[in-house]
Amino acid sequence: MSGAGPTEMLRPDGMGLARAAALLRAGRLVAFGTETVYGLGGDATNPEAVAGIYEAKGRPRFNPLISHYPTAEAAFRDVRAGELARKLAEAFWPGPLTLVLRRAAACPVSLLASAGLETLAVRVPSHPVARALLAEAGIAVVAPSANRSGGISPTTAAHVMAELEGRIAAVLDSGRSAVGLESTVLDLSSETPVLLRPGGVALEELERLIGPVGRISAAGIPTGPGQHPGLRSPGLLLSHYAPTLPVRVNVTEVAPNEMLLAFGPPLDGALTVYQLSETGDLRQAAARLFEGLRWLDGVGLRQGARGIAVMTVPAEGLGLAINDRLIRAAAPRGKAE
Ligand code: AMP
Ligand code: MG
Numbered sequence: 001m002s003g004a005g006p007t008e009m010l011r012p013d014g015m016g017l018a019r020a021a022a023l024l025r026a027g028r029l030v031a032f033g034t035e036t037v038y039g040l041g042g043d044a045t046n047p048e049a050v051a052g053i054y055e056a057k058g059r060p061r062f063n064p065l066i067s068h069y070p071t072a073e074a075a076f077r078d079v080r081a082g083e084l085a086r087k088l089a090e091a092f093w094p095g096p097l098t099l100v101l102r103r104a105a106a107c108p109v110s111l112l113a114s115a116g117l118e119t120l121a122v123r124v125p126s127h128p129v130a131r132a133l134l135a136e137a138g139i140a141v142v143a144p145s146a147n148r149s150g151g152i153s154p155t156t157a158a159h160v161m162a163e164l165e166g167r168i169a170a171v172l173d174s175g176r177s178a179v180g181l182e183s184t185v186l187d188l189s190s191e192t193p194v195l196l197r198p199g200g201v202a203l204e205e206l207e208r209l210i211g212p213v214g215r216i217s218a219a220g221i222p223t224g225p226g227q228h229p230g231l232r233s234p235g236l237l238l239s240h241y242a243p244t245l246p247v248r249v250n251v252t253e254v255a256p257n258e259m260l261l262a263f264g265p266p267l268d269g270a271l272t273v274y275q276l277s278e279t280g281d282l283r284q285a286a287a288r289l290f291e292g293l294r295w296l297d298g299v300g301l302r303q304g305a306r307g308i309a310v311m312t313v314p315a316e317g318l319g320l321a322i323n324d325r326l327i328r329a330a331a332p333r334g335k336a337e
Contacts, residue, residue: 008170009157012129020172021136029056029167031146031160032133033174034125036096036182036200037153038160039068039143040168041133047110047287050142051318055283056167059149060320062286064115065142066098066183067122070134075122078107078140084210085188091209094126096183096200111290113142116325119189129174145182146171153182186213243297246307247330249323254309259300261292261310271305272296282318289322293329 010016010030020030027049030041040056042049044067054062069075072089079101081089088099100121103109107120114120125131134141145153146160146168154160157173164171184199186206194214195203207213245259253267254260260270264280274292276285296308310330313322 005166005169007161007165007168009161010170010172012132012172012174016172017129017132017136020133020170021138023169024133024137024141025139027052028169029053030133030170030172031154031157031164031168032130032143032172033127033157033177034068034130034143035127035178036125037155037177038146038157038171038174039130040146040160040164041068041141041143043137044113044140044142045108045110047112047291048283050110050112051283051286053142053144054286054321055318056164057144057147057149061324062112062115062289062321064117064119064121065113065144066185067109067113067120067140067142068130068134069122069124069140070131072124074140075124078104078109079120079122080104082188084193087209088186088188088206089124092201092205093124094131095124096126096181097206098123098183098185098197098199100185100187100189100196102189109140109142110287111294112287116290116293119187121185123183127174127177129172133172242329243293243308245297245300245305247293247310247326248307249310249326249330250312251309252312255306257304257306258309259296259303259305259307261296261308263311263313267309267311270309271303272299276313282313282316282322285313286318286322289325 010020023030024043027043027046029052031038032041040053042053072093081101085099098121100119103120109120147154147163151163155177157171160171182199184201185197187194187196192214254269260273262273263276266273274296276288310326313319315323
């Protein structure tokens with residue numbers, strides 16, 4: 001795994017930044033301070049690096065990650081930003097505001113980073129060390145909080161070491177995070193802006209600039225001005241990509257006319273096979289999961305397939321999150337999320 005071996009503690013000087021940037025570009029994981037909390041950074045465009053983040057955190061689910069950039073200009077190359085997004089960026093970036101927007105046609109960020117969604121969450125952090133690192137790395141960097149799943153978000157390099165030592169390549173010591181609160185997440189991917197998570201930028205500040213913002217009710221339904229009930233089903237905002245074709249998991253035999261998502265030596269008889277990992281490597285399988293589902297769905301629909309059969313993926317390590325995703329893809333529609 002990319003984090004194997006001792007974890008380097010890097011100082012936020014020229015040498016430390018150059019080392020951290022080189023590690024990120026090489027697909028390794030580097031924790032760094034932002035104004036909110038310490039993030040566990042990885043190359044957003046490298047699916048294996050992104051899989052490594054979920055692995056290091058021990059996350060049981062692939063929840064979508066935020067992609068970080070040194071400038072708004074860099075961020076808006078990867079998403080479709082309209083006037084509202086530009087206005088918000090002008091006012092609040094760099095800073096603790098995350099914007100969820102539709103992916104640009106040629107968005108290089110791995111599908112795993114956005115958990116298969118058509119949207120991508122982007123942010124320009126204000127912390128000087130984070131900005132210097134992002135500028136030097138020259139790649140989009142996904143960075144969820146640098147703690148083990150279920151743990152507390154770290155605000156110092158020592159906290160990160162206590163949680164992740166031996167699991168990641170390096171920690172860039174960037175001092176104590178000032179805000180200690182996560183970024184505000186605002187969804188701009190549909191007609192009305194919707195607040196997905198309160199955070200470092202207050203809702204009132206956003207509304208002063210762009211007018212009414214919808215909220216998510218306790219039941220997960222968008223509410224507020226401009227929201228049409230039923231237009232977006234509960235949970236759809238965060239619902240993950242589901243193939244159009246029916247999905248069967250844990251198959252030991254392929255039915256006639258089925259596509260196959262294989263893990264290890266493929267079963268016989270499938271119309272078309274997509275291999276998650278020939279050697280049974282869970283990191284590789286995670287990195288290829290969303291691409292594989294999309295590809296089989298697209299090709300299968302054209303070939304008139306009846307569905308997608310999925311071989312068993314062991315429920316350990318990253319296999320937990322892979323199975324979580326597959327089981328929801330296989331759930332009866334409308335109950336998947
Ligand atoms: P964290 O990993 O703590 O930085 O949290 C990331 C937050 O951003 C979570 O609340 C995610 O659900 C949210 N998020 C990231 N990407 C998306 C997206 N494409 N659509 C909706 N929410 C997102
Ligand atoms: Mg967290």
